[in-house]
Amino acid sequence: MTTLSSLNTLDAAGFVAALNGIYEHSPWIAQRAASARPFASLAALKLALQDVVDTASEDERLGLLRAHPELAGKAAIAGELTAESTGEQAASGLNLCSAEEYATLQRLNAEYNDRFGFPFILAVKGPTGRGLTRTAIIDTFARRLKNGRADEMAEALRQVHRIAEIRLNALLGVTPSIGAQVMDWAEIIGAWSDADEGLTCAYLTPAHCRTAAQIEAWMMDAGMQTHIDAVGNVVGRYAATDPNAKTLMTGSHYDTVRNGGKYDGRLGILLPVAIVRALHLRGERLPYHLEVVGFAEEEGVRFRSTFLGSSAVTGQFDLDRLDTQDADGVSMRQALLETGHHPAAIPSIARRPEDLLGFVEVHIEQGPVLLERGLPLGVVTAIAGSSRYLVELRGVASHAGTTPMGMRRDAAAAAAEIVLLVESRCSGVPSLVGTVGQLEVPAGSVNVIPGACKLSLDIRAADDAVRLAAVDDILAGISAICARRGIDEKLWKIVEAEAAPCSPRLMDALGAAVERAGVPRFDLLSGAGHDAMQMAQITDVAMLFTRCGNGGISHNPLETMTADDAELAGQVLLDFLRSLSAGA
Ligand code: GLV
Ligand code: MN
Ligand code: MN
Numbered sequence: 067m068t069t070l071s072s073l074n075t076l077d078a079a080g081f082v083a084a085l086n087g088i089y090e091h092s093p094w095i096a097q098r099a100a101s102a103r104p105f106a107s108l109a110a111l112k113l114a115l116q117d118v119v120d121t122a123s124e125d126e127r128l129g130l131l132r133a134h135p136e137l138a139g140k141a142a143i144a145g146e147l148t149a150e151s152t153g154e155q156a157a158s159g160l161n162l163c164s165a166e167e168y169a170t171l172q173r174l175n176a177e178y179n180d181r182f183g184f185p186f187i188l189a190v191k192g193p194t195g196r197g198l199t200r201t202a203i204i205d206t207f208a209r210r211l212k213n214g215r216a217d218e219m220a221e222a223l224r225q226v227h228r229i230a231e232i233r234l235n236a237l238l239g240v241t242p243s244i245g246a247q248v249m250d251w252a253e254i255i256g257a258w259s260d261a262d263e264g265l266t267c268a269y270l271t272p273a274h275c276r277t278a279a280q281i282e283a284w285m286m287d288a289g290m291q292t293h294i295d296a297v298g299n300v301v302g303r304y305a306a307t308d309p310n311a312k313t314l315m316t317g318s319h320y321d322t323v324r325n326g327g328k329y330d331g332r333l334g335i336l337l338p339v340a341i342v343r344a345l346h347l348r349g350e351r352l353p354y355h356l357e358v359v360g361f362a363e364e365e366g367v368r369f370r371s372t373f374l375g376s377s378a379v380t381g382q383f384d385l386d387r388l389d390t391q392d393a394d395g396v397s398m399r400q401a402l403l404e405t406g407h408h409p410a411a412i413p414s415i416a417r418r419p420e421d422l423l424g425f426v427e428v429h430i431e432q433g434p435v436l437l438e439r440g441l442p443l444g445v446v447t448a449i450a451g452s453s454r455y456l457v458e459l460r461g462v463a464s465h466a467g468t469t470p471m472g473m474r475r476d477a478a479a480a481a482a483e484i485v486l487l488v489e490s491r492c493s494g495v496p497s498l499v500g501t502v503g504q505l506e507v508p509a510g511s512v513n514v515i516p517g518a519c520k521l522s523l524d525i526r527a528a529d530d531a532v533r534l535a536a537v538d539d540i541l542a543g544i545s546a547i548c549a550r551r552g553i554d555e556k557l558w559k560i561v562e563a564e565a566a567p568c569s570p571r572l573m574d575a576l577g578a579a580v581e582r583a584g585v586p587r588f589d590l591l592s593g594a595g596h597d598a599m600q601m602a603q604i605t606d607v608a609m610l611f612t613r614c615g616n617g618g619i620s621h622n623p624l625e626t627m628t629a630d631d632a633e634l635a636g637q638v639l640l641d642f643l644r645s646l647s648a649g650a
Pocket of ligand 3: 330429
């Protein structure tokens with residue numbers, strides 16, 4: 067049986083022989099990595115192999131890609147694949163393609179080779195290692211054909227490393243069981259949606275309540291004392307032996323955006339639950355109480371105000387929000403009462419800062435930074451602040467055929483200018499980003515000049531002064547555009563969240579755990595908002611990011627990660643938790 071320690075102690079030729087087949091027909095990778103031994107961990111070995119490819123010549127990298135067979139290609143049909151490839155392609159049922167699927171794959175293979183000059187490579191065992199469906203493979207193939215060459219080459223190489231990762235697991239008999247458990251749980255609750263297609267889980271809908279109940283059941287099974295609080299947060303407590311110990315909180319949100327991803331928020335609940343379960347099974351207690359919170363609401367989808375769950379925990383929940391209505395005219399108070407919650411008890415959820423050791427949130431990165439650096443994990447330095455507004459523009463609806471261009475008061479044309487103003491004002495300034503994510507011509511008709519238009523603004527930056535200056539300029543610009551076009555504008559601020567720096571003490575503790583896992587510590591800013599921003603108002607916070615696949619896409623069903631990265635994040639989280647003392 068090959069082990070990490072045998073790989074570390076074999077002579078160089080033995081090391082290369084042991085890793086034969088990990089990188090398809092490319093023994094040079096193991097040859098060059100041999101001198102970097104000993105490896106502290108499997109993660110360190112994987113990074114060393116990846117580093118060899120990163121520092122190889124362009125021709126060598128192309129050679130590595132070209133050493134791979136086509137998917138369900140001629141070599142597969144002729145039975146000429148390596149044993150590893152044969153098994154992988156069969157695990158995804160590629161050997162069982164219908165005639166139509168074969169024809170599609172042959173066409174895609176030919177188009178892809180023509181366009182990029184190397185074969186399409188995909189780790190067909192997928193994010194969990196158990197195999198993608200043929201439909202998923204064909205969809206990915208078609209999507210990646212649209213990439214530019216440099217991006218696609220980088221993606222193909224990432225897939226080569228993912229294939230190597232899965233093959234290394236098999237070689238060393240390693241199963242990322244906690245990671246796979248978390249992915250399976252995410253899959254189960256990811257299927258409960260407000261919509262027929264995709265994952266939408268908005269505050270207090272039937273899918274949301276079902277998700278909360280399931281998370282609570284998993285927490286109970288993990289050995290935690292649980293309750294669902296007045297705002298819908300699912301709270302699991304893994305108590306220390308000393309009842310007077312302080313509490314470390316962790317968690318994230320279980321609501322989603324419309325048609326969102328399965329890991330945004332949920333990873334940060336499910337991973338700690340899986341870790342507590344492992345602690346409980348071993349009978350191991352921590353020197354402080356650990357609370358895992360599934361925050362009920364962070365995304366702002368149903369009632370437009372964000373952080374409903376975490377603001378209740380920090381004592382900042384604005385009770386006036388209870389009268390806010392959703393698009394169907396249901397008030398938040400009504401929705402809470404109808405789902406068995408007690409809005410009047412929301413203020414009692416607030417925690418006392420003196421009881422807390424801190425808050426740590428694990429979250430998928432939702433961007434491409436870790437992916438492009440080939441790193442599984444990152445330590446967050448700060449979370450960008452954000453300002454959000456709703457804007458209503460009112461012009462004059464009139465006949466599209468008879469109103470001369472110079473006599474129009476077109477609300478949508480004003481909105482279009484505003485979209486471009488946001489884009490230009492927020493371009494070229496480090497960390498500043500601006501988005502108009504909602505844009506609507508209510509009751510518009512093809513042949514009517516838009517008399518009204520509604521839009522949203524979302525402006526974020528790491529530095530509050532930079533964000534606020536951009537907001538001032540954009541609001542002034544909107545007034546100027548509207549004055550020039552004879553449009554009346556109304557604006558509502560719906561979110562104002564200051565940037566939240568992470569605690570250097572907790573960042574260092576997380577960073578040290580990352581390094582103990584054999585992975586270099588890498589610090590990065592979070593452009594996305596997180597519950598940790600709210601929690602920073604009452605306690606020290608830190609965040610651990612995990613790599614996001616598929617180019618870093620999130621708030622999209624294509625959001626993905628791997629069981630191996632989840633496993634590593636779990637190992638780091640557990641090590642971090644053990645490294646903290648009762649006093650900090
Ligand atoms: C939350 O996901 C946000 O950053 O909008
Ligand atoms: Mn989100
Ligand atoms: Mn999130």
